[in-house]
Amino acid sequence: SSRGQPVGIPLLEQEPEEPLGLGQLPTELLEMVLSHVPPHVLLGRCRRVCRRWRDLVDCQALWLSILARDHAALSPVLRTCLPADDDPRPRVLGRFCERRPIGRNLLRNPRGLAGFLKWTVLSSEDGWAAEEENLEVIPSAYMLTSFLSACRGYHKKQVLDLEKEGFWPELLDSGKIEICVSDWRNDQQGTDCIYQLTVQLLDANQAILDHFSPLPFPIWKWRNSVSPQVSHVFSNLKKGVRYVSFECCIWDLEFRNEQYGISVTNSSVIVQVCLS
Structure with missing residues (x-):
C-alpha cells in the first residue's frame, strides 16, 4: 500500500486543468x-x-x-x-x-529620393505639366538631392491629409496643437535661380485658411557653401484645418539650351502638441 491506498488498486491520476483561454x-x-x-x-x-x-x-x-x-x-x-x-x-x-503622428515628419520621401515618389513634380515646359520622362536624379550634398531637366521652372508639392495621418477633428480644432514647417535652400545651384516656398493650411474642402509664403529668394550659382533653412510655426490654428499643402518652386534665370541642376531639399511638416 502507499499512504493508505489498498494494494492492487492503482492511484487515481489527477486530470490536468484546462488552461484558461x-x-x-x-x-x-x-x-x-x-x-x-x-x-x-x-x-x-x-x-x-x-x-x-x-x-x-x-x-x-x-x-x-x-x-x-x-x-x-x-x-x-x-x-x-x-x-x-x-x-x-x-x-x-x-x-x-x-x-504616432506627433513629432515626426509627415512628408513622404522628404529628400526626393527614388524618383521623387510621393511628390507631385511639375515643370513649366507645357504649362506646368507633370514631369515624367525628362527627369534624372543626381546625388548631391548632405541632406540634398538634385535633379536635372531641360525645363526652366519646377515645383514639387505634397498635400497631407491630417485625419489620415492619425489626427481627429476634435484635436485639430482644440487650439492645443501647432504645425511646424521647414525647408532648406541650396545655395550651390548650377544656375542662377529664384526659390519660393508656399505652405497652406486647408479645410475639408481644401479652401485656404492660413498660409506661409516668404518673398521669393534669389540663389546665385556657386555663391555660398551653406544651405540656409527657412521655417515657420503655425500656432493658434483656425478651426477646420484638415490638410497641409507644401510646395516649393524654383525658376531658372539662365534658361540655357541644356539640362539644369535644381535641388530638392530635406523638407518637413511636423505637428506638435502645446503642453503648456
Missing part, C-alpha cells in the same frame, strides 16, 4: 491583455478574431489605456479633446496610436 477572460482582463499588443496588430488582426474582440478594439477604453502608457506626456492634453464615445468613426484613437 483568452475568450474566457473577463472583459477587464482581456482588455488589459490586448492593450499590450502593438496597435497595427490590434487593428489588422485582433479585430478580425470575433465580434467581442472587434467591439473591444473599436472601444475608446482600450486606446485610452494605451495612450496613458505610450503617450504619457500627451495623454492629459489629448483627453481634453477626445471624440465622443458614440462617435460613428471607429478606431479614431487606434489610428493615432498606430501612426
